[in-house]
Amino acid sequence: MDDETIDYEWLSGSLEDFGYGVEEDVKIINKLKQLCTEFNKTSDSMLDDVMAALLNNKKKTLNYFIVEQLEQELEKKLKKTLGTPTAKPHVSRITQIGKSPAPVKRKLDDLNALVASPAVDGDFEKRKDVGKIVSSLKGKLFQSSGKAAKISIGLVTEPVPQFYASDKPAYVINAKSERMTKMANIFKEQYPEITEWHNAAIISPESVFVYGEVVNDIWEGQPFGEGNPATLLVDDENGSLVKLDLTNIKDFCLFSGMIIAMQGVNENGETFVASKLFQLQSPALPKIQPENLVDSGNLHIMVACGPFTSNVNCSYSHLQMFLDLVKEQKPNIVILMGPFVDRRNKSLTEKDKNTVAITYETQHEAVLLMIARALEGTSTHVILQPNAQRDACLVPEFPCSPLQVPGEISRILGEVAFVISRNFYYYFFNFQRLHLISDPAIISVNGIQIGMVGPDILAHLSKSTWLVQDESDSQPSMDRITRLAASLLRHFQFSYSNFSKKKMLKLVYSFEKIN
Incomplete structure (x- = not known):
């Protein structure tokens, strides 16, 4: 000291x-x-x-x-x-990992040993066609260059503060109203026939144009779909709700939280009968202006999404294989998306008399150390994004704040950028090589914006989808995942909000700059 x-x-x-x-x-x-x-x-x-x-x-x-x-x-x-447990709300803290007694206080080498487990995923080791390129795409404007890349990374969206999703209900309601108003203006721009908006909850025997947010049928407490009518949350001071009759619509796909625009009538003040459902057009890809891009030569980015283990053990052989590939190919940027410690991994929750209890945080630090050690001495930029729902060290709220990285690991990931001699000590630091982002987030890489969000939102949407297809339509239909992803892009956001009788309104986390 x-x-x-x-x-x-x-x-x-x-x-x-x-x-x-x-x-x-x-x-x-x-x-x-x-x-x-x-x-x-x-x-x-x-x-x-x-x-x-x-x-x-x-x-x-x-x-x-x-x-x-x-x-x-x-x-x-x-x-x-000192052995005093700490806790976060809704998060289980203890997992069962390893075969030998764990020291109370761990050093970096101890953490490294946690993920260097002898456990092997048999199916993973026996897989065929390792390294096979399944699909490739080359842009029309792509030109190969031998120039050394100069990397510029910026964060387009602001980092999400901790417990952002636990905001006050008044703020949440205001945000939802602003969101619906913005989407209503987009509908008007794309469909000039929409001249004036009306309140769908008010009696209107003549055909009118309305908009609102699709929610579950809160009166019945059941998810909407065939036999259970959907409900529309109206953008008014009272947050009025009205049932929807979509029997006249032959082809549609609705999700809970989706903002829609319709034409129809409300003859009794309780049910809006739609005659037409307006579909938002997919946003056009932005035109890349070469003069606005950083002159960086060929940009090489590698991306991997967790979980990085199998469901049967805690071996990180999947992640190790990817890191070996990163060291071999030396990309400019590697993006790692969580979960890094998967709360759904059975080997983390099932107890065994031969295992020893460690905290999720200890395992999390061990995984980050594994990444840091693998990329030590390289010039590759590292972008880490958590998974809001599945990272065991996080409160399962969406959106979620960036990961917290220990000082020792930050130092390793920042090495080889520049050298400073001070008092006969040599320091190798450049913290700009490590980038911690929220889930979801938009980053700018050499002038190109990239949006990133965990895949769990698609799984969530697939469970609350009401799909009706016109059988007489000869056009090939999109598969479920493509349809869900396309809908997210059409609505300029990473997620849909949910509204139910038992849950508080949740803020739809949208990005104004995604346009």
């Missing part, structure tokens, strides 16, 4: 070397000295923790609020070391 080394000049100079700063606040220095004493840390280890806190908070300047957050994180780690 050398808390006396910590002063404003030392801290400011150390952070400045890595592109960070610190506010001139004596409370920051005093608090860091206090933390060094309480947690038996050296000034260098405290600097690592401070830089990890800045990275996790996506801040360039250290303030007292971040130092307080760092203190809370250190206290949590201390409680785990």
Whole structure:
């Protein structure tokens, strides 16, 4: 412990070397000295923790609020070391992994041993056609270049704060209303015949145009579909609800939370009888302007989506194979989408007398260390995105905040970018090589925007789909997954909200910049 080394000049100079700063606040220095004493840390280890806190908070300047957050994180780690369990709401904390006793406090090598399990997925090892290219596509404007790539990565959407989905109901309702109003304007732009909107819940014997959000039939408590009419949530001050009669529509596909526009009548004030259902047109692909792109040569991106284990064991051989391929091909960017520790993995929940209990957090850190070790010494940028529903270390809320990465792993993933000599110590850091994003998120890579969201939203939509197809139509129909994905794109959002009698309104997380 050398808390006396910590002063404003030392801290400011150390952070400045890595592109960070610190506010001139004596409370920051005093608090860091206090933390060094309480947690038996050296000034260098405290600097690592401070830089990890800045990275996790996506801040360039250290303030007292971040130092307080760092203190809370250190206290949590201390409680785990002392054997005091910590808990998050709705998240099971303990899993069963490994065959040997686990030390109370783990070092990096101990974490590495967790994922280097001897367990092998037999079916995975016996698979055929390894490395076979199933499909390939080459753009018309693509030109091969031997130039070294210069990478520019930016975040288009703002990071989601923790517990974002637990916002106040008033904010949620206002957001839903704004969302419906925006979609109504898009319907008007695409269909000039829509001259004026009417309230679907008000009696209208003459044909009118209406819009609203499709919800489950909350009166019956059953999902909508054949025999169970859908309900329309109207965009008015009362949040009125009206039943829908779609017997006159021969071909449609509805989801809970979908915003639709219709033409029809309401003769009794209880049911809106639709005669026409308007379909949003798919947005056109943006025209890429070469002058707006970063001159980077050929851009090589590799993407992998979890879970990275089988359902029968906790072997990360799937992930290891992908990381070996990354090291071989040396892409500019690798995108890893969770879950990194899958809460649905049976081997994580089933108890065995020969196993030892460890926390999900410990396993999560072990997986991140495995990724860091594999990419150590490379120049590949790493983008990590959690899975809102399946990552065991996260509260299952959508959208969810970025992952929290320990300081040691952040340092490994930031190596080889540049070298700084300070007091005879050599530092290899560049935190810009590690990018932590929310689920969902939109990033910009050399001027090209890429939207990313976990596949669970498609599984969720498939369970609440009401599909009616015109049997007389000779045109080939889309498969279920294609239809679901196309609907998401048509509605300019990553998810649909749900409304039920027993659940609070949930905010539809939409991105204004996706257009």
